[in-house]
Amino acid sequence: VRVRAGIIVTGTEVLTGRVSDRNGPWLAEQLRRLGVDVGQIVVVGDRPDDLHSALEFLATGNDLLLTSGGLGPTADDLTAEVVAQFQGRPPGLDRALEQRITAIVERLSKRFGGLRNPESTAIATRKQAMVPAGASVIEPTGTAPGLVVPVADGRSGPPVIVLPGPPWELQRMWPAAVEVPAVRAVLAGASELRQRTLRLWGVPESELAATLRRVDGELAGLELTTCLGGGELEIVSRYAPSAEAAQQRLTAAVRADFPDQLFSDGPTVDEIIRAALTDRKWTAAVAEAATGGALCARLAGPALLGGFVGHTEAALRTVIGVPADLIAGSGLVSPQMAGAMAERARTVFGADVGIGVTALSTEAESLGTVHLSVVTPDGEFARSLPGTSTAAELQRERATPLVLHLLRQALTREV
Ligand code: ATP
Ligand code: MG
Numbered sequence: 001v002r003v004r005a006g007i008i009v010t011g012t013e014v015l016t017g018r019v020s021d022r023n024g025p026w027l028a029e030q031l032r033r034l035g036v037d038v039g040q041i042v043v044v045g046d047r048p049d050d051l052h053s054a055l056e057f058l059a060t061g062n063d064l065l066l067t068s069g070g071l072g073p074t075a076d077d078l079t080a081e082v083v084a085q086f087q088g089r090p091p092g093l094d095r096a097l098e099q100r101i102t103a104i105v106e107r108l109s110k111r112f113g114g115l116r117n118p119e120s121t122a123i124a125t126r127k128q129a130m131v132p133a134g135a136s137v138i139e140p141t142g143t144a145p146g147l148v149v150p151v152a153d154g155r156s157g158p159p160v161i162v163l164p165g166p167p168w169e170l171q172r173m174w175p176a177a178v179e180v181p182a183v184r185a186v187l188a189g190a191s192e193l194r195q196r197t198l199r200l201w202g203v204p205e206s207e208l209a210a211t212l213r214r215v216d217g218e219l220a221g222l223e224l225t226t227c228l229g230g231g232e233l234e235i236v237s238r239y240a241p242s243a244e245a246a247q248q249r250l251t252a253a254v255r256a257d258f259p260d261q262l263f264s265d266g267p268t269v270d271e272i273i274r275a276a277l278t279d280r281k282w283t284a285a286v287a288e289a290a291t292g293g294a295l296c297a298r299l300a301g302p303a304l305l306g307g308f309v310g311h312t313e314a315a316l317r318t319v320i321g322v323p324a325d326l327i328a329g330s331g332l333v334s335p336q337m338a339g340a341m342a343e344r345a346r347t348v349f350g351a352d353v354g355i356g357v358t359a360l361s362t363e364a365e366s367l368g369t370v371h372l373s374v375v376t377p378d379g380e381f382a383r384s385l386p387g388t389s390t391a392a393e394l395q396r397e398r399a400t401p402l403v404l405h406l407l408r409q410a411l412t413r414e415v
Pocket of ligand 1: 009010011019022023024068071077165166167
């Protein structure tokens, strides 16, 4: 029997998509490491009724519930109250906690020239210091304390870990949350849950399906998810340690069928590139047209010396210094241009590896053919990605992983 947890992410800004949820996935991964299986992440707005029904929905079938958000001092922050009521634990003022929050708020407010309205601040602090009877307090890492609220005596149901919304605050409170006795008691029943990710590049999902069907009978104990994104195919398996041999059989079968396409059994392409650069003590620089800075963003780290994003002839000529006669000869979009951009990026930034990407960049049109060049001390590696009629934005999305995989192959000498 698995120990199971349900997560409720609160916040109208998350529900509407204005802020994308970073707490649900983060908590799910922490729980997975502790051997706890997360069955649901539910997002609710800042409405007490919706939070209440989410608690009701998740309380059956889970051994532990977690909430994020809604612990602030303002009236729309209602989580602690709703959870207290749900668990049948009436809140009461914790005076010592009130004083600790007051000290934090005073210290923070000094940066802004002191409290402007001490009275309303006191009310807000008092609200945050209301602790459900029998609950444990998790000390604030911002201003809001977290809580672990067990169900009322004589009733059965999972304890609720109540955490604040700001991801950094929540993450720093997590170690204290798992030490609370009521939580430890639940975690004591959990057993290790492993997770491995096989990553393939350049394999259609249908071909992988054939491999998986062939070995299906040998994979008992693995819970498999395959997902396609950015041209990569990921096979994520979750399993108990007793199924390790099945995971090895899966890896062997995928490697046998796709020896050149299986590029990782863990790290992402970005991580592989960064590690390869570090291993070889190489630095890199980028000159990109039509990927809009995406390459620099993906490669950012100590090995990236710099990058150039330019879409016009003038920018390429004057800033990156591509020779005018090359532009006149082969135009802005050509393999030669990508090569020259890579070469110039190396020279201008004084890097070991230069990366050049060029394509048509008029927003209204599709990008057309994308040319890529990676120049390393070992030589030039080039590819051209045929144009399609898809929108420029979509093509940009596709070109970026393509360049990253070309770069990976160049760095690990698989080209
Ligand atoms: P406080 O008000 O003391 O900061 P809180 O618990 O009330 O704490 P919220 O008001 O719910 O927190 O959220 C504060 C901010 O934290 C939000 O504006 C949002 O930017 C960020 N945040 C909240 N929940 C999430 C989430 N699930 N993922 C990413 N960011 C979030
Ligand atoms: Mg809020």
